[in-house]
Amino acid sequence: MKAPSSRPDGVVTLEQVAEQAGVSPSTVSRILNGTAAVSQAKKDAVQAAIRDLGFRPNPVARGLAGGRTLSVGVVTQIISSPFYGEALLGIERELERAGYVPMFVSGNWHEDDERKAIETLLSRRVDGVIVLAGRLSDAELTKVADSLPMVVVGRQLEGPQLFSFSFDNRLGGRLATQHLIEQGHRRIAFIAGDLIHEDAVERQNGYFDALAAAGIAVDPNLIVQSDFTEAGGMLAVSRLLERDGRFTALFASNDQMAIGACLGLHRRNLRVPDDVSLVGFDDLIMARYAMPPLTTVRQSVYEIGVGAATAMLELLRGGKPKVQLPEPALVARESTRRMTR
Amino acid sequence: MKAPSSRPDGVVTLEQVAEQAGVSPSTVSRILNGTAAVSQAKKDAVQAAIRDLGFRPNPVARGLAGGRTLSVGVVTQIISSPFYGEALLGIERELERAGYVPMFVSGNWHEDDERKAIETLLSRRVDGVIVLAGRLSDAELTKVADSLPMVVVGRQLEGPQLFSFSFDNRLGGRLATQHLIEQGHRRIAFIAGDLIHEDAVERQNGYFDALAAAGIAVDPNLIVQSDFTEAGGMLAVSRLLERDGRFTALFASNDQMAIGACLGLHRRNLRVPDDVSLVGFDDLIMARYAMPPLTTVRQSVYEIGVGAATAMLELLRGGKPKVQLPEPALVARESTRRMTR
């Protein structure tokens, strides 16, 4: 029952399978890839041989032969960020179901790094590339997509092998702000993310939408731009507080900044939610365990990862992907409360 | 100045470089790999050609030819965990400096997944494997190391191509507990991680050490086992509270459980640090931004990643790695306080 192996490390080649099954290597290859019709008899023989020998195709050789490497590149920004972590998990899980392996490379929010990341991926002969946000120009991305299937999350791009989708950040931003307004808040501060991201801009637009709908004028003193990190959120609060505009509520456009803001407020002796109601965005795990548990806008980052992977698989299959993302939804927890005054 | 390219996608091969430089492909290869001495003249010519053409060796072909793929596999447990995220960042950064690319595969704390992960990595012809903790038996890991350089973090293993190192978890556990004792606490509860990990066991041993040194008897009622997650920490607190043993301090053996515990305490109307002093372990970013900021034991997870990568690079170079990890250190923040009464 033990798998015989001619080579020291137990690696069985397609050729050995062919020999054992009494067919040619090409036939084995055809059966493996469904490239052409093969008689049932040979199919059976080959499959038996594969099982007997414990054969597993060598992705490296496949890659070289112009076939697929069964790997897809993923350009993330900061692999250590909790946000990306959840997305990567979704990607990995979904890809695995189809036998693909993700290859993660960080772009570090830096155009050059990102460009290099993609180059690395291309030289590794990945079958496709998934780009999570990033700074590269649309034109540059589109060009890469000429030679490779590509999925871009967080932008609107068009192309034959190019698929992109975004979460409805604008609606999410509106929901967050609306929630605060419904609770009687009128002076609502806003911490924007890096406005290079469409995501950040859209969340801000949602904020504007909600204010407009409620007939509240935008007060530039209540808006500050930051960078989506905890440290940035904390700093943003300081800047907000240095201006004299008072606010009773704060919408930080992601959970990490909200957490940082919470500490910043604490340092100034402002309590959440007693003195300031706070809303985040993303609903990362940290939001649920924040103190107080953070009201936020749910976007399933994991689902986004799964969606990106699904789309890529479909592209690889030559089809037209469709991604159905869940609608954004407000998750009310304990960091917000009705204004009493 | 534009790089000429004979192939549509601008891919330049070693052969083209050879032709342009007027030498044979093998000479180019030799220069690239330092495999043999080559005359300076040809060296220069080849290097010029490489620059002119923008040649970048194809790792896939290299891998097939039995050379290196310049990629190292990394078996992580849960890629989305903040803990692993930081380690992976360190690995990626360090590897990149040497032109290597990491290939992350999740083991999901599951023996079978982990085995499959390693198999995947092997079939991809990675040059080496880094294993972060995990459930595979020592014997199994050692066997893999027979055919491949391997670095294991969090265990003690020996082998020619095998290097392992651990953070001093025991000392860390002792420091955390000592800190609580120094503040006058005697009834100190402990939330253990999954005791399958050596890490978890060692941290617990540190807890025992400190108690013993202070002449405090171990009370089994104050110890509960959990799983290193936020949810687990929260649950653990419930279980602790259901038993009637009172405690004034709590040492959760990682930050994630500490955060979860904090929420659990909050739900029972117990305040940190007023009612219960809380210490975590790891000093992840979340600890700094927890509310209140969490006292914890600093182990630079990022440094661990860098260390693992450095060791792997050294192994690949045929050398004997040495990793100098920073000593564990207590970071006192605001979740602990002196016992008053």
Add this chain to the structure above:
DNA sequence: TTGTAGGCGTTATCAG
């Protein structure tokens, strides 16, 4: 020191 030839494990292109 250098070049030639063969091979790594698959897939793709042709003939049959």
Add this chain to the structure above:
DNA sequence: CTGATAACGCCTACAA
């Protein structure tokens, strides 16, 4: 439907 025969891009004896 099936089998030779070339690639794929690079490395490594072996020979010169």
